[in-house]
Amino acid sequence: MARAPLTKLPQPVFHEPIFGADGSLPDPTGFSTSHGSDDALYKQIGDLATKDVVAIPKSRIGDDAMFSLAEAYGHHGPEIVKQITHAGKIVFHALGDSGASNAGKYPNELRVADQVTLDCASSAEADRAAFLYHLGDVVYNFGEARYYYDQFYDPFRNYPAPIFAIPGNHDSFIVPGTRPADAPLKTFQRNFCSKQVVITPEAGSLRRTAMTQPGVYFTLDAPFVRIIGLFSNALEDPGVISNLDKKRKWPVSNIQIDFLRAQLRRVKQQKFAGALLLATHHPAFSYSPPSKADGTGGNHGCSTAMLRQIDTVCQEEGVYPHAFLSGHAHNYQRYTRIMDFGGNEINVPFIVCGDGGHNVNALVRAQRGKTAVEPVASADVGYLDQSGVAKVKHLLLAKYDDHNYGYLRIHVDKDYLKIGFHQVGLQSLAQSRYDMVTVRLADRHMVAN
Numbered sequence: 385m386a387r388a389p390l391t392k393l394p395q396p397v398f399h400e401p402i403f404g405a406d407g408s409l410p411d412p413t414g415f416s417t418s419h420g421s422d423d424a425l426y427k428q429i430g431d432l433a434t435k436d437v438v439a440i441p442k443s444r445i446g447d448d449a450m451f452s453l454a455e456a457y458g459h460h461g462p463e464i465v466k467q468i469t470h471a472g473k474i475v476f477h478a479l480g481d482s483g484a485s486n487a488g489k490y491p492n493e494l495r496v497a498d499q500v501t502l503d504c505a506s507s508a509e510a511d512r513a514a515f516l517y518h519l520g521d522v523v524y525n526f527g528e529a530r531y532y533y534d535q536f537y538d539p540f541r542n543y544p545a546p547i548f549a550i551p552g553n554h555d556s557f558i559v560p561g562t563r564p565a566d567a568p569l570k571t572f573q574r575n576f577c578s579k580q581v582v583i584t585p586e587a588g589s590l591r592r593t594a595m596t597q598p599g600v601y602f603t604l605d606a607p608f609v610r611i612i613g614l615f616s617n618a619l620e621d622p623g624v625i626s627n628l629d630k631k632r633k634w635p636v637s638n639i640q641i642d643f644l645r646a647q648l649r650r651v652k653q654q655k656f657a658g659a660l661l662l663a664t665h666h667p668a669f670s671y672s673p674p675s676k677a678d679g680t681g682g683n684h685g686c687s688t689a690m691l692r693q694i695d696t697v698c699q700e701e702g703v704y705p706h707a708f709l710s711g712h713a714h715n716y717q718r719y720t721r722i723m724d725f726g727g728n729e730i731n732v733p734f735i736v737c738g739d740g741g742h743n744v745n746a747l748v749r750a751q752r753g754k755t756a757v758e759p760v761a762s763a764d765v766g767y768l769d770q771s772g773v774a775k776v777k778h779l780l781l782a783k784y785d786d787h788n789y790g791y792l793r794i795h796v797d798k799d800y801l802k803i804g805f806h807q808v809g810l811q812s813l814a815q816s817r818y819d820m821v822t823v824r825l826a827d828r829h830m831v832a833n
């Protein structure tokens with residue numbers, strides 16, 4: 385049954401952030417708001433999704449400032465951070481592309497959301513995820529306010545921890561004719577970048593206060609780990625973080641480059657010894673076969689210019705992240721970039737986890753009448769790495785899964801960063817860890833799990 389359009393609810397300011405319902409709520413069984421086909425709209429948009437970038441809103445805090453996990457937790461924050469520090473490790477979830485845009489997709493989103501929620505409920509305290517980091521594409525197809533309830537708040541209604549997010553293209557692309565007040569990024573900011581601890585109209589009667597991150601790009605500072613999240617803008621492809629792409633001058637500002645530089649500088653000055661992660665919705669690497677005869681790549685390709693800009697700033701500042709996380713391509717891909725950085729050989733995982741509920745796409749699409757040629761395990765795919773800035777020895781496609789939904793469960797302690805990919809079964813809530821990569825923080829080498 386169609387739900388009435390969202391009406392403006394009173395927005396009381398809470399003294400404490402709230403991250404999930406106390407007790408259980410019935411499972412959502414379907415959309416409350418009718419969601420028709422967007423096919424006609426896509427036709428009308430034409431190729432705008434390949435060229436219409438949006439302005440990057442400036443963060444509320446300074447380029448070198450960070451948003452702490454303690455702040456997100458409110459009054460209990462210092463105590464929670466103390467507990468995590470005392471446990472000697474932090475665990476968190478990450479996933480992308482969760483929004484279900486039609487009823488057929490909805491059970492897949494619910495299974496993934498239920499699985500991360502169940503993981504929190506069933507884990508011992510020291511192993512319980514401290515937060516979920518959403519890698520973008522929260523609400524399909526165009527980040528509409530009226531779909532936030534169905535696609536975000538209801539599926540994650542019992543997730544008992546903060547949910548941070550960087551916007552994906554579907555959270556930011558502006559459909560022509562949209563009123564400025566209804567621009568999707570405004571809705572995203574209302575729900576994830578709120579100045580106050582409020583329940584937004586999009587959450588309806590559910591008990592999750594808006595996240596209070598300072599912007600659509602920000603550094604999350606948690607015990608043992610920092611995550612620098614950048615907004616890679618509204619295009620289907622490529623990811624755009626600044627106007628520094630020499631081939632195409634995108635009409636956006638360079639504030640994220642200044643921000644990235646300031647954050648890397650801070651890491652260096654403070655001799656930060658924890659894990660440094662970098663998150664963008666669009667992936668730096670996404671597979672396509674070396675020859676067209678073997679088929680074509682999946683729905684999304686590599687964002688090479690974006691990576692080149694990141695590599696350049698990292699090289700200039702002498703700091704390179706321990707791992708990269710992204711979504712966008714609807715599957716799981718794990719690359720190992722073996723590179724020479726500052727005179728040392730380092731191994732950097734580049735991970736795509738864009739199978740959080742919306743869809744799962746094959747890595748290779750076959751040519752008509754032929755069979756797709758899938759890559760072999762640990763294939764050297766150096767041809768995908770066209771950044772040209774970093775001294776890259778090899779780029780390996782270490783592992784992938786293009787058949788299952790799933791999420792990342794990430795563990796960081798003072799010595800190691802461990803990133804596990806968990807498949808979500810279609811028939812049950814049984815979970816299995818399909819892949820795991822472990823990086824030793826000190827020398828940036830991968831070690832056996």
Ligand SMILES: [Fe+2]
Binds near residue numbers: 521713
């Ligand atoms: Fe996307």
